[in-house]
Amino acid sequence: MSKPITDESQIISVVIGFLYPFMLLLGFYVIINGHYTPGGGFQGGGILASVFIARYVVHPVEDISDTRLHAFERLFLALILVAPILLLFNGLIYRYPFLQVHYLTLMDILIGLQVGLGLAVVVDRFAFFKGVGPSWR
Amino acid sequence: MIEVIVVVAMAVFALLAIHSRLLRNAVIYLAIFSLMAAFFFLLHxxxxxxxxxxxxGSGLVTLLYLTALKRYKVFTIAVVTDFEYRIRDDLISSVQRSDAVQDIRTFLARREREAQIVFVRENRDEALRNPDYDLVLAADDASLVVYGSEDDYLVVELELMFRMRAFGSGMGVRFEWSESEVAQ
Incomplete structure (x- = not known):
C-alpha cells in the first residue's frame, strides 16, 4: 500500500468547494427574485440548506453549534409572524402601495433564511446524533 | 414527442434506482429521476x-441520502467458538470486555463505523463464507484469532494497527487472512 485509502473523495471535495459560491448565489437569487420569477422563500431556503449539507458531506466536522442555528431559526420564525402584523394588518401596505414589493421581498428573505436554517438544523441533528440526552429537544 | 421521451426515461431511472445493487448508485438514479420530473413540470x-x-428532489434529498449513507455503516463482527456447547454469558462478557475487542471498537468508531458483535453458532469456515460478516473472531481461552478479508481496506488498516502495537504487549491477538472467496 503506497498511501492510505480514506473515505473522503478528492474529486467531490474539490468540485463542491468550487460550487459553494454559485450555490449561495443561486439561493439568494431565487429568494430575492421570488415575487416575479419562479422560486421564492422555500425553494431558495432549500438551496441554502443544501450548501450546508454539502459542507457536511465533504468535511464532516461539528464546528457549528446546532443550538445557535436553532435559536436563529426561531428568531426568523418570530420575525415572519411579526412582519405581517406590523406592516399588513394595520393597513400600511394599502396606504402606501409602493411598499408592496418591499414587503414581498422582505417576507421572501425571512422565509428563505428560516427554511434554510431549519433544514440545516434537521440535517445537523441527524448527522451528529449521539443519542437522546440533555441537549436533545 | 419530448414528453414521451421524458416519461420513458423517468420510468427507466425509477427501475434502475430500485434494482441497482449499490445504494450510492440508487441515490444518483433517484436524483436524475427527480430532475426529469422537474423538466416534466416545466413542460406542463x-x-x-x-x-x-x-x-x-435532486438537491436536498440526494445530499440527505448521501449523509445517511455516510453516517450509518454497521461493521459486523462474528465471534465463533470451538466449543460444541452453547454460548454462555461469561464467554460473551469476557469477549466483550477484552482489550482487543475494545481496541477494534474504538478503531471502528473513529472511522464512523458501528461495531456490531454477534455470537454465531456456525463453525469458522461457514462464518468465513458468510458475506454478511466483515470480520470473524475465533475466541479461545487464551487468545483471539482475527480472520478478515484482504480486500477490505479497513481490515488491512486494523491488522496494521495490531502489528504495530504487538511489540512487547503480548496481547495474544493473531491475524490471519481468509481466502477472498466471499461473494461481492
Missing part, C-alpha cells in the same frame, strides 16, 4: 413547482 407550464422539485 408549472415553473414554480419545477424549481421546487429540482431543489428538493
Amino acid at each position: 407550464a408549472a415553473p414554480e413547482l419545477a424549481i421546487a422539485e429540482a431543489v428538493m
